[in-house]
Amino acid sequence: MSKVDFSFNISLDDSEFIQVGDNIYTTQESIHREQPAIHFIGSRCLDILKHFEGRLTTKIINDWLLLIKAMDQTTSSRNKWDNYKIIEELINGQDHSVSWYVNNCAVA
Numbered sequence: 001m002s003k004v005d006f007s008f009n010i011s012l013d014d015s016e017f018i019q020v021g022d023n024i025y026t027t028q029e030s031i032h033r034e035q036p037a038i039h040f041i042g043s044r045c046l047d048i049l050k051h052f053e054g055r056l057t058t059k060i061i062n063d064w065l066l067l068i069k070a071m072d073q074t075t076s077s078r079n080k081w082d083n084y085k086i087i088e089e090l091i092n093g094q095d096h097s098v099s100w101y102v103n104n105c106a107v108a
Contacts, residue, residue, distance in 0.1 A: 006036075010031055012024075012026055012028060016028050048083045048084065048087070049061065049087075051084065052087055052088075052091065055091050056087075056091070060087065060090045060091060063090055064083070064086060064087055064090055067090075067098065067101060068081060068083070068086070070098045071098060071102055071105075074098065074099075074102065075102055079102075079106050079107075080106070080107040081101075081105050081106065081107065082105045082106070082107050085104075085105050086101060086105050089105075
C-alpha cells in the first residue's frame with residue numbers, strides 16, 4: 001500500500017479573514033475553486049467507490065449519495081441496495097427514477 005501526501009496553501013490579506021482556533025472564516029469564495037474539497041465518507045463507501053476508481057466523476061458520486069438517501073427515506077430501513085449496480089447505471093448515463101432503483105437494485 002502506497003501513501004500520497006497532500007499539502008494545501010492559500011494566501012489571504014489580513015483584511016480578508018479571521019482565524020478562530022483551527023478554523024478560518026473568509027469572504028474569499030474563490031478558495032473553494034482553488035483548493036480541493038475534502039469529503040468525509042465511511043469505510044464501506046470508500047470500498048465501493050474504490051471499485052470504480054478512474055471511472056467516477058464528482059457528479060456521479062453526488063448523485064449516488066443523494067439517490068441512496070432518497071431510497072432509504074422512501075422505503076423500509078431494512079432494505080439494502082446493490083450499490084455496484086446503482087453506480088454502474090450512473091456511470092453508463094442511465095436516467096432512471098428513484099422508484100426504478102428501488103425496484104431494481106434491492107438486495108434480496
